[in-house]
Amino acid sequence: MLGSATQTILRERDSLTILPPVGPTIEQLLKLEVDVADAVERADPSDLDVLGFGEISVVLRTKTDEGEFVAKRLPPFKSKAILDRYQRNLETYLEELAGRSVHVIPTSLTALPPANGSITVYCIQPLRAAERIGPTWLRSASKDEGEAMFERLISTMVEAIDDKVGVDSQLANWIIEDDDSLSYLDVTTPLLKDERGKTTLDLELFMASLPWALRAPARRFAIDEAIDNFHHPRTAVIDLAANLNKEGLENWIPTVLEIANAKLSADSNHIQLTAEEIAKYYKQDAMTWAFMQKIRRADRVWQRRVRRRTYPFLLPGKINR
Template structure:
């Protein structure tokens, strides 16, 4: 049985679509902004769900294709022993575009990685992080990779669950992406889109398919999550578990984080500028919801 019915998701899209057009999100229960996805809570008679709306898509075919790639991605991760949160991918026609949702049961508050580790000492956190690293080690190959960051894992009772499947890092035998990243890159302003697509995308994606890249991302991201106190003692854990040679260092993690933070800030600034142009020059609604300016810890 479907987690959320077709009518429920249509009614939900009416609300969310209106919020995107007006830029007013106060009536929505937004629980997370990704680079391109927004995650909103939906309460129904059968429980609470998280609906993650992917960037608007150009056609029904491309929505259908993405739904198929996400299903394959979930299957590939499960084959590696990852416990993926049950995910449905309904898609429907919005205004001038198609939208696809990843719908999942909402995990209990406090179970998400950053919340779960929030009040633990480095020693207490280490065994939990080791579990995540085991999952990363078991799944990262040239063909498949999770986005291993802490915010994509939840400690749900005895289960370690993975929840971020909206951007499938999945390649065929020839190394071609199965997911059409042009659909994601479309969320960027035009000049940036070209640069990202032509020069940066492959490198960004390669990073996920390497244990070294995963380690730097995971540890650097702890700084962003204000869990920077945890990362120094986890550097040797990553070196040992991922058998990294040469070993990564604290400095390398810090500079990885810094360049990631700069890229993120640049992208968000460009998108805000693009939104301004849409609203004030083109006099068209800006078709995305942008995250509020966030404070990242330095």
């Protein structure tokens, strides 16, 4: 069975990044997967070393002889064809970002042997120190250091983001390296659009944790708009600024707005960003995602208690029983 597993190292052609260090082997990931499966079975992730819960992946810390890595567990792939498409999409995204001078930390994909009709895939990256991740870094930064970082970040966003390439620019997606340069880490949801402006992301795959009846409305009212926001520097900045509220870093919002307004006003159509606009967006955004999370929990109760099925995703927060 192991022979059918594949391990793919992305970024090899990309001279901007060092080659990925050797990540966990398939055997090591299979061991991790046993623990994950157990947590899924019990709907309780407390025994796992979880670094973060995203909308689509759970981010785990894992140790090997070569060092520590993060393993981002992607939603289950129903076929090799779907996985191949996802992988091509991710490769294209990484190439596009490199071409736009966005440095991404080394990223690879490892697929486990298919089981129960689906393929489990982990996205592997080297683990970076918590103090290097945007929000934690900013908490101990001086005013000058913080301003210089936002200057770099917003310049990067303005140069990289367009109708074709989106970037989820919230601070928790960036590493501040030793030389103060920035590296991006959140690539598991490649934000790419084709010539006709249609997202290339397999939305079915990434909405799999929503009850099916809600996928169409979620798509219509939340997902498409959220994706569009990442394809315009102005709305991406709004998202970056609004998210600082969540991190308890709202004292930096005026700095972000000042820098962004200066950079974006090169476009004569730019409408000045204001603190009120950020506050309004934050409230709306928090409501949308809290609602989705509630729906997922309700679906999990339904699946587990009524349908007596294992709910196949790990959710953050309190466990409903």
